[in-house]
Amino acid sequence: MAEERHIFSVFVENRFGVLARVSGLFSGRGYNIDSLxxxxxxxxxxxxxxxxxxxxxxxIEQIYKHxxxxxxxxxxxxxxxxxxVERELVLIKVHAEPQKRGEILQIVEIFRxxxxxxxxxxxxxxxxxxxxxxxxxxxxxxxxxxxxxxRTGKIATMRxxxx
Amino acid sequence: xxxxxxxxxxxxxLKRADVEYIFGVNGGAxxxxxxxxxxxxxxxxxxxxxxxxxxxxxxxxxxxxxxxxVTLATSGPGATNLVTGIATAFMDSIPMxxxxxxxxxxxxxxxxxxxxxxxxxTRPVCKHSYLIKSSDEVAEVVASAMHIASTGRPGxxxxxxxxxxxxxxxxxxxxxxxxxxxxxxxxxxxxxxxxKAVELIHSAERPMLYAGGGVVLSNASxxxxxxxxxxxxxxxxxxxxxxxxxETHPLSMQMPGMHGSCCANYAFTDSDLIIAIGARFDDRxxxxxxxxxxxxxxxxxxxxxxxxxxNVPVDVPIVGDAKRxxxxxxxLVHHVEIExxxxxxxxxxxxxxxxxxxxxxxxxxxxxxxxxYDIFPDATVVADVGQxxxxxxxxxxxxxxxxxxxxxxxxxxxxxxPAAIGAQFGCPDKTVIxxxxxxxxxxxxxELIPAITYKLPLKIFIINNMYLGMVRQWQELFHNKRYAAxxxxxxxxxxxxxxxxxxxxxxVERVEDVRxxxxxxxxxxxGxxxxxxxxxxxxxxxxxxxxxxxxxxxIRGLA
Numbered sequence: 001m002a003e004e005r006h007i008f009s010v011f012v013e014n015r016f017g018v019l020a021r022v023s024g025l026f027s028g029r030g031y032n033i034d035s036l037x038x039x040x041x042x043x044x045x046x047x048x049x050x051x052x053x054x055x056x057x058x059x060i061e062q063i064y065k066h067x068x069x070x071x072x073x074x075x076x077x078x079x080x081x082x083x084x085v086e087r088e089l090v091l092i093k094v095h096a097e098p099q100k101r102g103e104i105l106q107i108v109e110i111f112r113x114x115x116x117x118x119x120x121x122x123x124x125x126x127x128x129x130x131x132x133x134x135x136x137x138x139x140x141x142x143x144x145x146x147x148x149x150x151r152t153g154k155i156a157t158m159r160x161x162x163x
Numbered sequence: 164x165x166x167x168x169x170x171x172x173x174x175x176x177l178k179r180a181d182v183e184y185i186f187g188v189n190g191g192a193x194x195x196x197x198x199x200x201x202x203x204x205x206x207x208x209x210x211x212x213x214x215x216x217x218x219x220x221x222x223x224x225x226x227x228x229x230x231x232x233v234t235l236a237t238s239g240p241g242a243t244n245l246v247t248g249i250a251t252a253f254m255d256s257i258p259m260x261x262x263x264x265x266x267x268x269x270x271x272x273x274x275x276x277x278x279x280x281x282x283x284x285t286r287p288v289c290k291h292s293y294l295i296k297s298s299d300e301v302a303e304v305v306a307s308a309m310h311i312a313s314t315g316r317p318g319x320x321x322x323x324x325x326x327x328x329x330x331x332x333x334x335x336x337x338x339x340x341x342x343x344x345x346x347x348x349x350x351x352x353x354x355x356x357x358x359k360a361v362e363l364i365h366s367a368e369r370p371m372l373y374a375g376g377g378v379v380l381s382n383a384s385x386x387x388x389x390x391x392x393x394x395x396x397x398x399x400x401x402x403x404x405x406x407x408x409x410e411t412h413p414l415s416m417q418m419p420g421m422h423g424s425c426c427a428n429y430a431f432t433d434s435d436l437i438i439a440i441g442a443r444f445d446d447r448x449x450x451x452x453x454x455x456x457x458x459x460x461x462x463x464x465x466x467x468x469x470x471x472x473x474n475v476p477v478d479v480p481i482v483g484d485a486k487r488x489x490x491x492x493x494x495l496v497h498h499v500e501i502e503x504x505x506x507x508x509x510x511x512x513x514x515x516x517x518x519x520x521x522x523x524x525x526x527x528x529x530x531x532x533x534x535x536y537d538i539f540p541d542a543t544v545v546a547d548v549g550q551x552x553x554x555x556x557x558x559x560x561x562x563x564x565x566x567x568x569x570x571x572x573x574x575x576x577x578x579x580x581p582a583a584i585g586a587q588f589g590c591p592d593k594t595v596i597x598x599x600x601x602x603x604x605x606x607x608x609x610e611l612i613p614a615i616t617y618k619l620p621l622k623i624f625i626i627n628n629m630y631l632g633m634v635r636q637w638q639e640l641f642h643n644k645r646y647a648a649x650x651x652x653x654x655x656x657x658x659x660x661x662x663x664x665x666x667x668x669x670x671v672e673r674v675e676d677v678r679x680x681x682x683x684x685x686x687x688x689x690g691x692x693x694x695x696x697x698x699x700x701x702x703x704x705x706x707x708x709x710x711x712x713x714x715x716x717x718i719r720g721l722a
Contacts, residue, residue, distance in 0.1 A: 013345055016294065017282060028287050058472070065469035071291040071311060074345040 001056035005034070007079040007086060007156050008063070010049040013072040014040060022049065022073075025066050031055060035153030046074065050086075050155045079156050086156035089128045091116070092138065095145030096123040104144060111137040122147055166332035169298030170195040173262070173324065174203050176305035179337045182233050184588050185262075186211055186220035186581075188244075190237025191277060193264030195329035197235075209588065209617070212609040214241050216581035218248020219607070222257050223582025226568045227543060228589035229382060231258045231312050238264045239277030242323070243284060247575060249319045250288035254572025255403060256380055258317040260308050261289070265325045268296045281323040290318030296325050298333040310341040315348030316467040317380055348466060352483035352491060360438070360462045360479045361495045367436035367460075369504045370396045373419065376403030376571065377441015377465060377485050384408070384564040386489035387440065394496050397508050399427035401442055403571040406561035416508060417517070420448040421708045422553040425515035428706075428714035430508060434459045441465060441485045444474040445572075454713025464488045515706070515719060517557040525699040526674050528626045532558040535596065535624060538681045542594040542622075543568065545586055547579035547603035549633040551626035553704045555598045577606030580623065584610060587619045594622065601627040601651050611664045614691045621691040622684045623666075625657055628700045636703045661693035672697045 012018045019038060026033050034052040041048050053063060060078070067076045079086070096104050101123065108115060108125050111133065117124035127137045131154075138149065167175075173196060177185070186209045189197045200208040211217040214236040221232030232252075236245050242263040252259045266275040282292050291311050293304045301324075308320040364370060378387050378400075384407045391398045391414050398408045399416045410417055419427035428450075431437070437459045442448070449455040452474060463470075463477040464485055471480040481488055519529040528551060535542075536559040546555040546569040561567045568586060570578040583597040604625050614621050631649040638646050661668030667687050671680045671694060684692045705720045 017286075017292070020283070020286060024286050062469060062473065069467070069469055071343070071346050 003054050003056055005054045006060050008051040009077045009079050009156060010067055011074040012047050014045050014047040015072055018072045021070050031059060031063060037153040037155050052154050083159045084156050085159055086130055086154050087128055088134055088154045089152045090134050091124060091126055091150045092141055092146060093122050093124045093148040094141045095147055100144060107140045164334050166334055168330055168332050169301050170199040170329040172301040172335050174199045175335055176302045176337055178206050180309040182206060184209055185233045185235050186217040187235030188214045188217050188241060190241045192238035192266055192326045212612050214244030215247050216607050216610040218245045219578050219581035220585035221259055222252045223585030224589040225257050225259055227565055227586035231260055231309055233260050235262045238266055239279045242281045243279055249285055251570050251573045251575040251578060252319040253288045256317050258313040259319040260312050261319055262322045262324060265323045267327045268325045285321045289321045292321035294323045295328050298328050298331040302337045306338045306341050349482050350484040350487055352481040352488035356479055356481045357491050361492060363436055363460055364496060369434045370436040371430050371434045372396050372398040373437050373439045373442050374404045374407050375401040375442025378404050378407040379564045381485040383486035383489050386486055389493050390489055394499050401448055402556055406566040407564045409562040410560040411562055418556055422704050425706055425717055426511035428717050429511050431456050432715040437461045439463045443470045450708045450714045451711055522699055526696060528554050528698040528702055529558050531677055531696050534677050534681055539594055539596055542596045543586055544596050544598055545579045545583040546598045547600050548574045548576045549600045549603060550704050551598055551600045576603040580607050581610040583621050584614050587621055596622045599625050601625055601654055602631040611666060615665045618690045620688045623691055623693045625695045626698055627695050628698050657693060657695035666690055667692040669694045
């Protein structure tokens, strides 16, 4: 069966050990996590996880069912099959001699990025977007020399009304 | 209202949850709890000799009664010794609560004496777990743990209880109701799915019922019987479900799988409709999945959605409690016309019963089981793991649920003696028989002591072939008879050893002594009796579906 990438939106009780239970579900079965992001929701008792994973249809079905089975999991949605918005943020520290700064800042402008730190030899740039945009931004900056690159992992939510 | 210690709140909460026994071993970080139990009324501590034994005793109690078994140990090594018992209960979906003492909260994470990360260690082998760091949380946690352990797909819940929280005082308030917003097991099957299933049942030509441990766990044995008898569809019941449908009934095809009946395995291969109920298409049942039931549509009733289409794609999934779903189905089904299929089933049954060849004047292990069945047909049988387990499953005819108890999923050797102790506490009026192996008996032999202390009339029958027999069988068949690390001829004389412990011990080496010894055991009611049956050393379990083979390729015996 063909492997597919899926994004799961998971609402969990904001409790001790929940992250370990979720990650253990994957590691214990040999499934992969491509990225996992956790944060508190508007209700401090509830956290939201965005989990990006891949596998064939049978594995994805098992992941969905096992996430639902965890006692602390309140709601699971496979966003891949829903109309949704996804975003990721990346911080790129790029080598930037004074004579190259202008070029780099032009690239940052094209990607609607922001410069968040500067020193005599580097610029640190923040770019937000979907996967394709971030990849394009990184590709454009790579020739200048990337010193450090940190990504948040994807966060995602369904479009439209209230759950 | 007066406050009381966390340990007292634990005991009072367990009493409110109708717990009558706690099987445990004392130790430093659990001392306040044992102290609270010392003069507690309406709840008894049964001290076991090893934490693994304590966990299996709680498990055996749960399997025999359907109630939640409770075990208690200290931190660190006490807790890690429980792990095998927790994992055993987890694999067979047994309702259990395992309570462990934990070091003081300010010491947690400091590599303190007898500290281990119990929540971390047990996470993959329990249904859920709690760490109690304040005496305020105790009642709520106990109520939730009992609820989670016993509902949905049952399973063990771990409560790790810091020592200072055991000592500190709080008000005792036991919640009348448990409401966990993230945990709402779905018990009623979808009516449309049930209707679809019934339609398939009515149009099938070669249908079969395949029932597992879930039928026992959901107390759905009566509903299963009604479904089979009303429709006239034959039934195979797995190792975990034995007794859910009486093996003496004409519709019974007995157990399927690796050492199951040829009839059940051939039926799977030829069937056009499999109705799976509380069974999980385990690899020991299906054999090679590519060859499993190639012509059959599958209906799968299970409380755990993640069990459905896990190993075998299913045509009609029904998520729900077996008892409720079957009750709904029974309202809709009628008798099905499947005479040619039944003739085929009856032919297989007649042609290929469970059988064995008598070798000279040897005591054959299957003969011993047959005689046990003949003398104790209504007994609760607690088997261990290995060849004797399979013979006990094959040659004893189980007619009631919870009559056969064993570690089917994890296959834990050493399970049976402590589990039999738990079963006897749970069912004091029943005859409890422990059928054990010479390898498995020695693994938890220390639990003979509490059996003697409490004068439990356990019948402990050792099928002693002086080998780790199941492994030896595989070595004979697949490893050129290279008998590595399976020779147990150096075991002690189990009859004398039993006497040294203070139990009645008998040794049987001749066929003609088998029945008299069993009759004698029947008469002992003031404590356990151990009979060491010295049986043929190299007898194998047949039929056998070798690993990787399909069920149709079952080996009926060696030529």
